Amino acid sequence: MSKRQKLMVGNWKMNGSLAANASLVAELLQGMAEVYCHAAVCVPSVYLSQLQTLLAGSELALGAQDVSPHESGAYTGEVSASMLKDFGVRYCILGHSERRRDHSESDALVALKAQRALAGGITPIVCVGESLAEREAGETEAVVKRQLAALIQVNGHCISEIVVAYEPVWAIGTGLTAKPEQAQAVHAVLRAQLQAASPHADRVSILYGGSMNAANAATLLDQPDVDGGLIGGAALKAPDFLTMLKAASR
Numbered sequence: 153m154s155k156r157q158k159l160m161v162g163n164w165k166m167n168g169s170l171a172a173n174a175s176l177v178a179e180l181l182q183g184m185a186e187v188y189c190h191a192a193v194c195v196p197s198v199y200l201s202q203l204q205t206l207l208a209g210s211e212l213a214l215g216a217q218d219v220s221p222h223e224s225g226a227y228t229g230e231v232s233a234s235m236l237k238d239f240g241v242r243y244c245i246l247g248h249s250e251r252r253r254d255h256s257e258s259d260a261l262v263a264l265k266a267q268r269a270l271a272g273g274i275t276p277i278v279c280v281g282e283s284l285a286e287r288e289a290g291e292t293e294a295v296v297k298r299q300l301a302a303l304i305q306v307n308g309h310c311i312s313e314i315v316v317a318y319e320p321v322w323a324i325g326t327g328l329t330a331k332p333e334q335a336q337a338v339h340a341v342l343r344a345q346l347q348a349a350s351p352h353a354d355r356v357s358i359l360y361g362g363s364m365n366a367a368n369a370a371t372l373l374d375q376p377d378v379d380g381g382l383i384g385g386a387a388l389k390a391p392d393f394l395t396m397l398k399a400a401s402r
């Protein structure tokens with residue numbers, strides 16, 4: 153078992169409403185008594201203010217799902233790191249495959265966003281992962297190494313402050329989960345790359361994401377380099393997310 157305390161992060165994606173968020177959070181906070189891992193929810197930016205209030209004084213940290221690579225200025229529609237910080241944001245998901253796909257986010261842009269988040273005192277959770285075609289072509293290692301290399305190139309000096317999430321694209325929202333040994337194999341590759349870049353690489357949490365659920369979380373979390381989870385669908389159901397938080401608290 154690794155020395156790193158587990159981190160479990162709910163990625164709400166574009167889901168929620170004022171009413172639904174309030175009842176989900178109330179149910180989560182009621183069930184936190186036996187939770188000893190780090191935990192966070194990354195919510196749509198319009199709900200950060202609501203969530204800041206709902207989570208005040210709790211053990212559940214607040215996260216966002218994107219940040220602008222710019223500090224401030226004429227960037228219509230963008231949200232800066234300092235704005236996120238104003239609402240008590242601790243984590244920010246960056247480079248999620250849905251943003252890489254739908255907003256053409258490049259490895260270089262994701263690395264810049266991570267730099268901006270770090271400068272604003274926010275921990276980036278940077279997603280890497282291969283598509284099904286890339287896995288079938290035997291390119292998994294090359295793809296995740298390329299994505300991580302771009303991050304290290306820009307943020308190498310503070311890489312130990314970044315969280316990495318391995319999310320195989322073929323496993324996201326599909327119900328297809330990487331087998332624990334498949335996840336571990338990629339996590340080990342990422343760990344070795346981080347170790348080559350920083351003497352503090354052992355501190356970096358590498359999360360697994362992609363159809364992680366209440367039934368499969370424990371075996372994934374038992375892998376030596378799986379330091380937590382980035383959870384989409386199952387994080388919207390309080391009993392399931394709580395089961396997973398408890399699996400990470402063993």
Ligand code: PGA
Pocket residue numbers: 163319323324325326327361362363364382383384385386
């Ligand atoms: P999923 O999503 O758990 O619904 O597969 C994970 C993610 O996209 O972060």
